[in-house]
Amino acid sequence: MNEETKAFIDRVTDESLRGAVQPREAIIRMLAMDPSSEEVAYLKQCATKIAHAASGGCAGISGAIGVDLCSCDMNCKFCSFGTEWGIVTEDIVYTKEEIINMVREYVAAGVTTITLRSTEFYDLKVLTEWLGDIRQQVPGGYLINLNVGEMTPAMAEAAYQAGATSAYHVIRLREGTDTPFSVDLRKQTIKAIAESPLRWGTCIEPIGIEHTNEELADRILENMAMGPHSMGVMARVNVPGTPFGGMEPISQERMLHILAAVRLSIGTHVHSCSIHPAIPEALYAGGCGFTVERGANPRDAALNKNVWRGFTVDEAKKLIEDAGFACVPIDPDPRFRTDGRNWWKAGNPEDYIMPDPIASATGCCGKQKPGG
Numbered sequence: 224m225n226e227e228t229k230a231f232i233d234r235v236t237d238e239s240l241r242g243a244v245q246p247r248e249a250i251i252r253m254l255a256m257d258p259s260s261e262e263v264a265y266l267k268q269c270a271t272k273i274a275h276a277a278s279g280g281c282a283g284i285s286g287a288i289g290v291d292l293c294s295c296d297m298n299c300k301f302c303s304f305g306t307e308w309g310i311v312t313e314d315i316v317y318t319k320e321e322i323i324n325m326v327r328e329y330v331a332a333g334v335t336t337i338t339l340r341s342t343e344f345y346d347l348k349v350l351t352e353w354l355g356d357i358r359q360q361v362p363g364g365y366l367i368n369l370n371v372g373e374m375t376p377a378m379a380e381a382a383y384q385a386g387a388t389s390a391y392h393v394i395r396l397r398e399g400t401d402t403p404f405s406v407d408l409r410k411q412t413i414k415a416i417a418e419s420p421l422r423w424g425t426c427i428e429p430i431g432i433e434h435t436n437e438e439l440a441d442r443i444l445e446n447m448a449m450g451p452h453s454m455g456v457m458a459r460v461n462v463p464g465t466p467f468g469g470m471e472p473i474s475q476e477r478m479l480h481i482l483a484a485v486r487l488s489i490g491t492h493v494h495s496c497s498i499h500p501a502i503p504e505a506l507y508a509g510g511c512g513f514t515v516e517r518g519a520n521p522r523d524a525a526l527n528k529n530v531w532r533g534f535t536v537d538e539a540k541k542l543i544e545d546a547g548f549a550c551v552p553i554d555p556d557p558r559f560r561t562d563g564r565n566w567w568k569a570g571n572p573e574d575y576i577m578p579d580p581i582a583s584a585t586g587c588c589g590k591q592k593p594g595g
């Protein structure tokens with residue numbers, strides 16, 4: 224191994240363990256290494272050390288439920304729900320009872336977080352009201368993460384009061400080019416989440432072969448400037464029928480390399496960092512957790528009644544424990560007991576007004592309003 228590179232990685236590791244975020248040039252230097260090199264193998268080892276230190280040796284499993292399979296007029300180029308691609312021919316929306324049953328099954332199987340994911344225009348007020356029923360009917364210390372449309376501060380507060388613990392929101396790679404969203408609107412929602420009691424989770428996504436090291440580094444630093452509670456990396460699935468259909472996917476080797484570079488770049492103050500779609504080796508490259516998916520999925524054309532790609536909670540749990548992590552929530556929420564009793568009581572969601580993403584579209588592929 225190149226000695227100078229090893230010394231650089233050792234320095235980054237030491238700084239990361241002490242919580243430091245790396246500067247742009249150091250992030251780019253890590254990302255520019257050869258994914259198959261000895262140096263990147265060492266980078267992954269060091270990222271693994273950081274993952275155990277940052278998470279306290281814990282790794283979670285997020286059980287995602289895509290609550291609605293609906294065509295979406297935002298037409299993000301990577302999403303199978305885009306109306307223009309014509310993939311979704313019939314809208315399917317899960318009922319409250321169906322969602323509660325899936326939550327119950329996930330929690331019984333051992334997930335540590337439930338992620339409720341919707342398309343952009345799903346009514347968050349309805350989902351927020353259902354959170355109370357979920358918490359009452361499925362007791363436990365699990366976290367609830369929302370991956371939904373844009374949010375105001377009142378919506379974030381209401382979701383927290385109703386039993387959610389975090390919300391996922393992302394400034395996408397090539398936002399405004401591969402999507403019609405403006406970066407400013409994304410930042411507005413992220414600010415609403417980050418300044419509410421909800422934890423803000425984010426990701427570098429969706430990564431394709433065309434994204435440069437500079438673009439990845441800029442997104443990492445942009446996220447860090449807004450104080451994320453967790454961060455991850457996600458490969459783009461080039462769904463047939465979408466504009467990316469047929470394009471060569473990014474390799475797993477490169478995704479593991481990016482994961483390791485991100486884990487080292489963001490320091491141990493960010494406790495959790497993981498990869499999606501799951502790659503077992505991620506637990507040896509800086510990852511501490513997996514997501515298992517059911518229901519509607521922007522990475523698939525069909526509704527998944529069972530888990531996506533056959534990746535089960537049991538399999539995720541075994542991989543996590545074999546890698547030496549405890550499969551428990553990394554940062555439990557003290558509002559929810561783990562002894563099976565449920566002391567929690569729902570708050571009253573406030574009325575709120577949805578931000579209008581179409582009105583703020585920058586103009587590439589959505590039904591944007593001119594000058595909006």
Ligand code: SF4
Pocket residue numbers: 295296297298299302303304305341342343402521
């Ligand atoms: S990614 Fe979200 S906003 Fe974009 S088309 Fe899909 S559901 Fe709509």
